Amino acid sequence: MKLLTQTIILTLFFTLLQFSSQAQSLEPPKIIWKVNRVDLGTILEEQGNQEVAFEFTNSQDSLFFIEDIWLECGCTTVEFSKDTLAKGQSGKVRVGFDPTSAFGFFSKLIVVKGNLSGVQDSLFLEGTSIPYPTDPLRAYPVKNGDLGFRLKKINMGEVFDNEPKIKYVEFFNFGAQDLEKGAFRSETPSYIWVEQVQNLVRPQERGLLMIRYESANRNGDLGFFEDQVPVFWENIEGSRINLEIIADLFEYFPPVLKNEVDDLPQLFIQQKEIDLKEISSKSTVRRTVTLTNRGRKVLEIRKIQGNCECLIIESPKDQLNPGESIELSLTFDPIGRKGIDQRNIYIFTNDPINPVQLVVLKSRID
Known part of the structure; x- marks a missing residue:
């Protein structure tokens, strides 16, 4: 009998806990973030410290301020709005990341604690950090004009027709002239866009090319494709090269019940x-x-x-x-x-x- 009573009490306790949890999940968020996850993409070590801003708005009638922010590691720094915000007012949390602290893919957690009950929100900073090579000729063995690449072909991987696919490709400037973003040109089809990321890439420095692939602009075509995309710097004679871009195109289907x-x-x-x-x-x-x-x-x-x-x-x-x-x-x-x-x-x-x-x-x- 005693065991039965204890079982009933525990059942009631967990049932009430479940209802309480469901009720809390139905409550509107007190703080609305514009985004809570930022992908920095590919970061070269020599680019130095990276900074992003997370914007938020107070959606409650109560006054709000940030009490504290917890960081996952010393590789990130933070600055935030310390003002007390009324309903509808906005603030920012600025997070800095040192790319020399870790190499490869990273995902850093930032926890924001506010004065209002239940405000303990998680933010994420992600990307891929690439160290400067000790031997550029070995690290970038594929020569294409005066540029060195790690691989002969740029593989976009799987590209679905519901959203564009973006990839950052690193290169090394083995030439003797500065590569200016304003002088960069590409002759791309309607479904590919290429641009230089940095404003200036000097000799013996690395740069990034951003490749944007929109398979929806291929008129519904599917399967494996390879494109030759000419790029050049209009102020540098003989700088024209061809990028070989490959991709597997798929049709997107939403989840099915x-x-x-x-x-x-x-x-x-x-x-x-x-x-x-x-x-x-x-x-x-x-x-x-x-x-x-x-x-x-x-x-x-x-x-x-x-x-x-x-x-x-x-x-x-x-x-x-x-x-x-x-x-x-x-x-x-x-x-x-x-x-x-x-x-x-x-x-x-x-x-x-x-x-x-x-x-x-x-x-x-x-």
Whole structure:
């Protein structure tokens, strides 16, 4: 009986605690931050201390002021508004970061404690800090004109059509002239934007290029792409170089509720791996793959892309009704190849759960 009573009391306690927590979560925030997370991007060591400002507004009828701010480490410094703010008034928290304190990716926590009950907000400062190289020739082995890069190609990675992808690329100025931001020019397609970050990059200094990729401007195209983008400084003769930019473009689908899954288009591939075993390099090979729409809405095949010109892929149609199947025709020409080989075939559809599916064609070519 005593155990039963204790169990009931504990159950009531946790139930009341849950209701209290839910009630607090429904309360509007007392302090509204313009942003609570700032990404500094790529920071070069020689750029020195970085400073950002977090802006906030008092949304309560009560007067507000910051009592204290706690920092995660000595690599950050802080200055903040010490005034007492009435409702609707705004203040700032300025945070400085020393890029020489740590190298690589960082995420620093800043906790702001206010005089009002429940005000203990978390701010985050993130980025990637890169140290100055002891041997620039070794650190930037890819020479492109007078500039040195770490890699031959700029890989943007996965780029979705719902928002642009931004990447910062470092370079080393091995030339004898200053590279001025105002003189920088690029000949980019509508979906790529390139600009020099620093106002001036002197000889034997590093700089950053900001690459902005907007796949939505590629008219819905999907898959792997490579672009040659010319850039130059108009005041420096012979400074023209080509940047090789690669990207994998995908369509964005919002999250789906579990009870909605069966009502959506669903691509089912009967055989995702085809082993051709031993084949001759002198004759083409043909196979078929069955695609089925197991959903309750029309399945649209957006694109089918192979990773080699040696593949010919033919589809009888690009829309499948619920329950419908089609045969995808694959023709592989192994001429000029020898040994273990693998070809990848990517199928892009409007299936929001699995919008991109892979079929692998394996063989051993004699």
